[in-house]
Amino acid sequence: MTREEIYTRLTEQFHESLFEKSDEPFNEFITVQADAWFDIAKYLKNDPELYFDSLMCMSGVDFGPKDDTMEVAYDFHSMRHLHKITTKITGPREDFHIPSVESVWRIADWHEREIYDLFGIIFDGHRNLKRLLLPDDWEGHPLRKDYEVQEYYHGIRVPKIKPKKLTP
Amino acid sequence: MGILENKFNDNIIVGQMDKLIGWARSNSPWYFQFGLACCAIEMMSTAAARHDFDRFGAMPRSSPRQADVMIVAGTVTMKMGLRVRRLWEQMADPKYVISMGSCATSGGPYWQHGYHVLKGVDLVVPVDVYVPGCPPRPEALLEGLMKLQEKVKRQKTLAKIEE
Numbered sequence: 001m002t003r004e005e006i007y008t009r010l011t012e013q014f015h016e017s018l019f020e021k022s023d024e025p026f027n028e029f030i031t032v033q034a035d036a037w038f039d040i041a042k043y044l045k046n047d048p049e050l051y052f053d054s055l056m057c058m059s060g061v062d063f064g065p066k067d068d069t070m071e072v073a074y075d076f077h078s079m080r081h082l083h084k085i086t087t088k089i090t091g092p093r094e095d096f097h098i099p100s101v102e103s104v105w106r107i108a109d110w111h112e113r114e115i116y117d118l119f120g121i122i123f124d125g126h127r128n129l130k131r132l133l134l135p136d137d138w139e140g141h142p143l144r145k146d147y148e149v150q151e152y153y154h155g156i157r158v159p160k161i162k163p164k165k166l167t168p
Numbered sequence: 169m170g171i172l173e174n175k176f177n178d179n180i181i182v183g184q185m186d187k188l189i190g191w192a193r194s195n196s197p198w199y200f201q202f203g204l205a206c207c208a209i210e211m212m213s214t215a216a217a218r219h220d221f222d223r224f225g226a227m228p229r230s231s232p233r234q235a236d237v238m239i240v241a242g243t244v245t246m247k248m249g250l251r252v253r254r255l256w257e258q259m260a261d262p263k264y265v266i267s268m269g270s271c272a273t274s275g276g277p278y279w280q281h282g283y284h285v286l287k288g289v290d291l292v293v294p295v296d297v298y299v300p301g302c303p304p305r306p307e308a309l310l311e312g313l314m315k316l317q318e319k320v321k322r323q324k325t326l327a328k329i330e331e
Contacts, residue, residue, distance in 0.1 A: 134284065135247045142283050148281045153246045157285050 001022060001083045003028050006050065029073070029086040037089060038099040038125070044076060044085075045104050052076035052085065055101075058111035060119040064145040068093050070121060073102075091121075093144075100126040118143040170254040180328040186325050193236070193262065194320040197313065200235035201228035205242025207269040207303040209234045224313055232258040234282035236315065238293070239309075243278065244286040256293040264320070266312050270302045276304070302330065 001007075007021055008029075009011060018040070019029040032040055046053045054077045061071040072092045089098055100123035102108045112123040113132035120141035123129055130136065139150045148156055176182045199221075203211055215221040215228060229235040232255045244252055256265065267289050270276035278285035289295060296319060299312035 147283070152252055155284065156246065156249055156291055158246075 001081060002029075003085060006030075006083070007084050009042065009047075009050065010043075014040060027087050029089045031090060031102050033072075034089050034098050038101065039097075041101040041104050050078065051076075051079075051080050052078050054079055055105040055107050055111075056084075056101060058115065060115040060121060060143070060146050062119060062143060065093065070096050070119065072098060072115060072121060072126060096121045097124050098122070099124050100129075106108070112139070117141070120144060171297040172326060174324065174327065176328065178324075182327050186323075186327055189325045190323055193323075194317040196225040196239045196331050197264070197316065197320070198225075198227045198229045199237040199239050200232055200255070201230050202255070203241045204244060204248060205269075205271065205317040207241035207271070210303045210306055211239060211241045211268065214309045219310065221310075221313075222311075224317070226313060232256075233260060233285075235259055235265060236262065237264045237313075239266045239268050240272040240289045240293075240295075241268045241303075243276070244289050244292070245284050246286055247284070249273065249286040249289070250290045250291065253292045262298050262320075262323075264296045264316055265289075265293050266297045266299060266316060267307075268299045268309060268312070269304055269326055270300060273300065273321075275297050292303075 004086070010019060010030070014036060018033045018036045022029050022031070044050055054131075055074060056077050057075040059073045059075075061073065063071070067099045069090050070093050072087055073086060073088045075110065076085050078088070091098070091137055098121060100108070100112055102123070103125070103141055109126070110132060111128060112126055115121050115128055116123060117131040118141055134142070138153075140143065140147050149160070151160075152159060180273070198270075203209075208303070215220060215226075221227075232238075236259075238256060239258065240252065251322050256263070267273050271278065272289045275282060275287040279287065285291065297312045297316045299308055301308050
Protein backbone atom coordinates (compact mmCIF):
# COMPACT_ATOMS: atom_id res chain seq x y z
CA MET A 1 0.00 0.00 0.00
CA THR A 2 1.18 3.49 -0.76
CA ARG A 3 0.81 6.35 1.64
CA GLU A 4 -2.15 7.71 -0.32
CA GLU A 5 -4.02 4.43 0.08
CA ILE A 6 -3.21 4.28 3.78
CA TYR A 7 -4.43 7.84 4.18
CA THR A 8 -7.70 7.08 2.38
CA ARG A 9 -8.22 4.01 4.49
CA LEU A 10 -7.69 5.94 7.69
CA THR A 11 -10.07 8.72 6.67
CA GLU A 12 -12.71 6.12 5.79
CA GLN A 13 -12.45 4.67 9.26
CA PHE A 14 -12.00 7.86 11.29
CA HIS A 15 -13.08 11.44 10.82
CA GLU A 16 -11.07 13.36 8.25
CA SER A 17 -10.42 16.35 10.52
CA LEU A 18 -8.20 14.17 12.68
CA PHE A 19 -5.57 13.87 9.95
CA GLU A 20 -3.34 16.19 8.08
CA LYS A 21 -1.21 15.05 5.19
CA SER A 22 2.09 16.53 4.07
CA ASP A 23 2.57 16.75 0.33
CA GLU A 24 6.28 17.42 0.29
CA PRO A 25 8.20 14.88 -1.75
CA PHE A 26 10.57 12.63 0.24
CA ASN A 27 9.02 13.88 3.44
CA GLU A 28 5.84 11.88 3.63
CA PHE A 29 4.00 11.81 6.89
CA ILE A 30 0.52 12.07 8.36
CA THR A 31 -0.10 14.37 11.29
CA VAL A 32 -2.60 12.97 13.78
CA GLN A 33 -4.63 14.64 16.52
CA ALA A 34 -3.39 13.56 19.93
CA ASP A 35 -6.88 12.84 21.38
CA ALA A 36 -7.72 10.10 18.88
CA TRP A 37 -4.23 8.67 18.66
CA PHE A 38 -4.78 5.58 20.79
CA ASP A 39 -7.73 4.33 18.69
CA ILE A 40 -5.88 5.08 15.47
CA ALA A 41 -2.82 3.24 16.76
CA LYS A 42 -4.86 0.16 17.60
CA TYR A 43 -6.42 0.28 14.13
CA LEU A 44 -2.99 0.58 12.47
CA LYS A 45 -1.81 -2.46 14.36
CA ASN A 46 -4.86 -4.72 14.05
CA ASP A 47 -6.35 -4.04 10.63
CA PRO A 48 -5.42 -6.99 8.36
CA GLU A 49 -4.82 -4.71 5.36
CA LEU A 50 -2.56 -2.29 7.20
CA TYR A 51 -1.02 -4.57 9.84
CA PHE A 52 1.78 -2.32 11.06
CA ASP A 53 3.30 -4.81 13.46
CA SER A 54 6.64 -3.07 13.85
CA LEU A 55 7.21 0.29 15.47
CA MET A 56 10.64 1.00 14.06
CA CYS A 57 11.42 4.30 15.71
CA MET A 58 9.99 7.01 17.91
CA SER A 59 11.56 10.45 17.96
CA GLY A 60 10.89 13.62 19.91
CA VAL A 61 11.56 17.05 18.43
CA ASP A 62 11.66 20.41 20.18
CA PHE A 63 11.27 23.43 17.90
CA GLY A 64 12.20 25.94 20.57
CA PRO A 65 10.35 28.62 22.55
CA LYS A 66 9.88 30.77 19.44
CA ASP A 67 7.61 28.26 17.71
CA ASP A 68 6.29 26.89 21.00
CA THR A 69 5.74 23.43 19.51
CA MET A 70 7.00 19.97 20.19
CA GLU A 71 6.56 16.91 18.09
CA VAL A 72 6.70 13.16 18.37
CA ALA A 73 7.25 11.12 15.21
CA TYR A 74 6.43 7.43 14.87
CA ASP A 75 7.85 5.25 12.08
CA PHE A 76 5.91 2.10 11.36
CA HIS A 77 6.70 -0.85 9.15
CA SER A 78 4.58 -3.85 8.24
CA MET A 79 6.46 -7.13 8.15
CA ARG A 80 3.59 -8.80 6.29
CA HIS A 81 2.83 -6.20 3.63
CA LEU A 82 6.25 -4.47 3.56
CA HIS A 83 4.86 -0.96 3.58
CA LYS A 84 5.78 1.96 5.77
CA ILE A 85 4.17 5.04 7.25
CA THR A 86 5.30 7.95 9.40
CA THR A 87 2.86 9.64 11.73
CA LYS A 88 3.47 12.75 13.76
CA ILE A 89 1.79 14.39 16.71
CA THR A 90 2.42 18.07 17.45
CA GLY A 91 1.59 19.97 20.60
CA PRO A 92 2.58 22.77 22.96
CA ARG A 93 5.94 22.85 24.72
CA GLU A 94 4.49 23.04 28.20
CA ASP A 95 2.32 20.24 29.56
CA PHE A 96 2.22 18.17 26.38
CA HIS A 97 0.16 15.00 26.88
CA ILE A 98 -0.01 12.11 24.41
CA PRO A 99 -1.85 8.80 24.88
CA SER A 100 0.65 6.01 25.37
CA VAL A 101 0.80 3.24 22.77
CA GLU A 102 2.95 1.10 25.01
CA SER A 103 0.13 -1.44 25.39
CA VAL A 104 -0.17 -1.72 21.58
CA TRP A 105 3.50 -2.02 20.65
CA ARG A 106 5.49 -3.27 23.62
CA ILE A 107 8.68 -1.67 22.27
CA ALA A 108 7.16 1.76 22.81
CA ASP A 109 7.74 1.30 26.54
CA TRP A 110 11.39 2.34 26.51
CA HIS A 111 10.97 4.76 23.60
CA GLU A 112 8.35 6.69 25.52
CA ARG A 113 10.37 6.64 28.69
CA GLU A 114 13.37 8.01 26.82
CA ILE A 115 11.33 10.79 25.23
CA TYR A 116 9.86 11.63 28.64
CA ASP A 117 13.37 11.65 30.08
CA LEU A 118 14.90 13.97 27.52
CA PHE A 119 11.94 16.16 26.49
CA GLY A 120 9.43 16.03 29.32
CA ILE A 121 6.55 14.91 27.13
CA ILE A 122 4.02 13.01 29.23
CA PHE A 123 2.54 9.78 27.89
CA ASP A 124 -0.83 9.10 29.52
CA GLY A 125 -1.57 5.49 30.34
CA HIS A 126 2.02 4.31 30.41
CA ARG A 127 2.42 1.69 33.10
CA ASN A 128 5.87 2.78 34.30
CA LEU A 129 6.65 6.31 33.14
CA LYS A 130 9.93 7.26 34.78
CA ARG A 131 13.33 8.35 33.54
CA LEU A 132 15.18 5.80 31.43
CA LEU A 133 18.76 7.08 31.09
CA LEU A 134 19.30 9.88 33.57
CA PRO A 135 19.13 9.45 37.35
CA ASP A 136 15.69 9.75 38.92
CA ASP A 137 16.59 12.92 40.80
CA TRP A 138 17.88 14.80 37.75
CA GLU A 139 16.56 18.31 37.23
CA GLY A 140 15.16 19.28 33.86
CA HIS A 141 14.95 17.60 30.50
CA PRO A 142 18.25 17.98 28.62
CA LEU A 143 17.17 17.99 24.97
CA ARG A 144 14.76 20.89 25.43
CA LYS A 145 16.02 24.09 23.84
CA ASP A 146 15.71 26.11 27.04
CA TYR A 147 17.55 23.52 29.18
CA GLU A 148 20.01 24.84 31.76
CA VAL A 149 22.51 22.58 33.47
CA GLN A 150 22.05 22.35 37.22
CA GLU A 151 24.75 23.87 39.44
CA TYR A 152 25.27 20.99 41.83
CA TYR A 153 24.51 17.31 41.59
CA HIS A 154 24.75 15.54 44.98
CA GLY A 155 27.42 17.99 46.10
CA ILE A 156 29.44 17.63 42.90
CA ARG A 157 29.99 21.01 41.33
CA VAL A 158 29.06 21.24 37.67
CA PRO A 159 31.27 23.89 36.08
CA LYS A 160 29.51 26.35 33.85
CA ILE A 161 31.21 26.35 30.50
CA LYS A 162 30.31 29.10 28.12
CA PRO A 163 30.18 28.15 24.47
CA LYS A 164 33.12 29.51 22.53
CA LYS A 165 32.47 31.99 19.78
CA LEU A 166 33.69 30.69 16.48
CA THR A 167 36.14 33.03 14.82
CA PRO A 168 35.52 33.53 11.12
CA MET B 169 49.37 1.10 58.77
CA GLY B 170 47.10 2.83 61.23
CA ILE B 171 48.78 3.17 64.65
CA LEU B 172 52.35 2.98 63.35
CA GLU B 173 51.98 5.45 60.53
CA ASN B 174 54.35 8.45 60.64
CA LYS B 175 55.11 7.92 64.36
CA PHE B 176 58.92 7.39 64.37
CA ASN B 177 61.93 9.64 64.13
CA ASP B 178 63.81 9.15 60.92
CA ASN B 179 66.88 7.01 61.60
CA ILE B 180 68.68 4.26 59.73
CA ILE B 181 66.34 1.45 60.79
CA VAL B 182 63.11 3.33 60.14
CA GLY B 183 64.49 4.59 56.84
CA GLN B 184 65.36 1.09 55.69
CA MET B 185 61.95 -0.18 56.81
CA ASP B 186 60.27 2.58 54.80
CA LYS B 187 62.31 1.61 51.76
CA LEU B 188 61.29 -2.01 52.21
CA ILE B 189 57.61 -1.16 52.58
CA GLY B 190 57.76 1.19 49.60
CA TRP B 191 59.47 -1.46 47.49
CA ALA B 192 56.85 -4.05 48.46
CA ARG B 193 53.90 -1.73 47.87
CA SER B 194 55.16 -0.37 44.58
CA ASN B 195 55.73 -3.83 43.15
CA SER B 196 52.28 -5.15 43.91
CA PRO B 197 49.88 -2.49 42.64
CA TRP B 198 46.80 -4.68 42.37
CA TYR B 199 44.39 -2.67 40.34
CA PHE B 200 40.65 -2.54 40.60
CA GLN B 201 39.17 -4.07 37.48
CA PHE B 202 36.49 -1.79 36.19
CA GLY B 203 36.21 0.05 32.90
CA LEU B 204 33.77 2.75 31.97
CA ALA B 205 34.30 3.39 28.26
CA CYS B 206 36.74 2.85 25.40
CA CYS B 207 39.79 3.40 27.63
CA ALA B 208 38.89 0.10 29.25
CA ILE B 209 39.71 -1.64 25.98
CA GLU B 210 43.21 -0.19 26.10
CA MET B 211 43.46 -1.20 29.75
CA MET B 212 42.49 -4.76 28.84
CA SER B 213 45.04 -4.68 26.05
CA THR B 214 47.65 -3.51 28.55
CA ALA B 215 46.76 -6.39 30.81
CA ALA B 216 46.98 -8.90 27.97
CA ALA B 217 50.03 -10.82 26.82
CA ARG B 218 51.75 -8.32 24.53
CA HIS B 219 52.08 -5.44 27.01
CA ASP B 220 51.77 -7.59 30.10
CA PHE B 221 50.76 -5.62 33.17
CA ASP B 222 51.72 -8.61 35.28
CA ARG B 223 55.46 -7.91 35.03
CA PHE B 224 54.90 -4.89 37.30
CA GLY B 225 52.97 -7.06 39.72
CA ALA B 226 49.70 -5.47 38.67
CA MET B 227 46.93 -7.99 39.05
CA PRO B 228 43.28 -7.33 38.25
CA ARG B 229 41.05 -7.64 41.32
CA SER B 230 37.30 -7.72 41.03
CA SER B 231 36.58 -6.38 44.49
CA PRO B 232 37.51 -2.91 45.78
CA ARG B 233 38.48 -4.42 49.12
CA GLN B 234 41.37 -6.33 47.57
CA ALA B 235 42.61 -3.55 45.33
CA ASP B 236 45.34 -0.94 45.85
CA VAL B 237 45.07 1.05 42.64
CA MET B 238 41.94 2.30 40.96
CA ILE B 239 42.36 2.95 37.24
CA VAL B 240 39.49 5.19 36.20
CA ALA B 241 39.36 4.18 32.55
CA GLY B 242 36.82 6.16 30.61
CA THR B 243 34.06 8.76 30.71
CA VAL B 244 32.66 9.31 34.18
CA THR B 245 29.05 10.44 34.06
CA MET B 246 27.35 12.20 36.95
CA LYS B 247 25.42 9.04 37.70
CA MET B 248 28.61 6.98 37.72
CA GLY B 249 30.56 9.63 39.65
CA LEU B 250 28.68 8.82 42.83
CA ARG B 251 29.39 5.12 42.33
CA VAL B 252 33.08 5.79 41.67
CA ARG B 253 33.30 7.69 44.94
CA ARG B 254 31.58 4.87 46.81
CA LEU B 255 33.92 2.27 45.31
CA TRP B 256 36.92 4.40 46.22
CA GLU B 257 35.64 4.67 49.79
CA GLN B 258 35.42 0.88 49.98
CA MET B 259 39.06 0.39 49.04
CA ALA B 260 41.50 -0.32 51.87
CA ASP B 261 44.38 2.07 52.60
CA PRO B 262 46.85 2.71 51.05
CA LYS B 263 44.93 3.48 47.90
CA TYR B 264 45.92 5.24 44.73
CA VAL B 265 44.00 6.51 41.73
CA ILE B 266 45.16 6.70 38.13
CA SER B 267 43.01 8.87 35.90
CA MET B 268 43.28 7.32 32.45
CA GLY B 269 42.45 9.30 29.33
CA SER B 270 41.20 12.81 28.71
CA CYS B 271 37.58 12.05 29.69
CA ALA B 272 38.48 11.00 33.21
CA THR B 273 40.99 13.84 33.50
CA SER B 274 38.89 16.77 32.36
CA GLY B 275 35.75 15.63 30.59
CA GLY B 276 37.61 15.45 27.28
CA PRO B 277 35.37 15.73 24.23
CA TYR B 278 32.38 16.23 26.53
CA TRP B 279 33.88 19.37 28.06
CA GLN B 280 31.43 21.79 26.53
CA HIS B 281 28.25 19.98 25.54
CA GLY B 282 28.20 16.93 27.79
CA TYR B 283 25.67 18.01 30.39
CA HIS B 284 25.84 14.62 32.06
CA VAL B 285 29.62 14.17 32.20
CA LEU B 286 31.74 14.82 35.25
CA LYS B 287 34.39 17.38 34.29
CA GLY B 288 37.29 15.43 35.69
CA VAL B 289 37.23 12.57 38.15
CA ASP B 290 39.30 14.70 40.58
CA LEU B 291 36.06 16.44 41.54
CA VAL B 292 35.09 13.18 43.23
CA VAL B 293 38.24 11.29 44.27
CA PRO B 294 41.89 12.41 44.75
CA VAL B 295 44.01 11.48 41.74
CA ASP B 296 47.68 10.50 41.89
CA VAL B 297 48.63 10.16 38.24
CA TYR B 298 46.97 11.56 35.14
CA VAL B 299 47.54 9.71 31.88
CA PRO B 300 46.71 11.85 28.84
CA GLY B 301 45.46 10.50 25.52
CA CYS B 302 42.20 9.63 23.86
CA PRO B 303 42.50 6.75 24.56
CA PRO B 304 46.10 6.42 25.78
CA ARG B 305 48.23 3.74 24.20
CA PRO B 306 49.11 0.81 26.48
CA GLU B 307 52.65 2.20 26.67
CA ALA B 308 51.25 5.43 28.09
CA LEU B 309 49.34 3.55 30.77
CA LEU B 310 52.47 1.58 31.63
CA GLU B 311 54.34 4.87 31.93
CA GLY B 312 51.61 6.12 34.25
CA LEU B 313 51.91 3.02 36.39
CA MET B 314 55.69 3.44 36.57
CA LYS B 315 55.22 7.05 37.67
CA LEU B 316 52.90 5.80 40.38
CA GLN B 317 55.51 3.25 41.45
CA GLU B 318 58.08 6.03 41.80
CA LYS B 319 55.64 7.99 43.91
CA VAL B 320 54.88 5.03 46.15
CA LYS B 321 58.59 4.31 46.61
CA ARG B 322 59.24 7.88 47.78
CA GLN B 323 56.43 7.78 50.32
CA LYS B 324 57.35 7.74 54.02
CA THR B 325 55.28 5.19 55.85
CA LEU B 326 56.81 4.97 59.34
CA ALA B 327 59.03 8.05 59.56
CA LYS B 328 57.64 11.35 60.76
CA ILE B 329 56.88 13.84 58.05
CA GLU B 330 58.56 17.18 58.81
CA GLU B 331 56.23 20.09 58.52
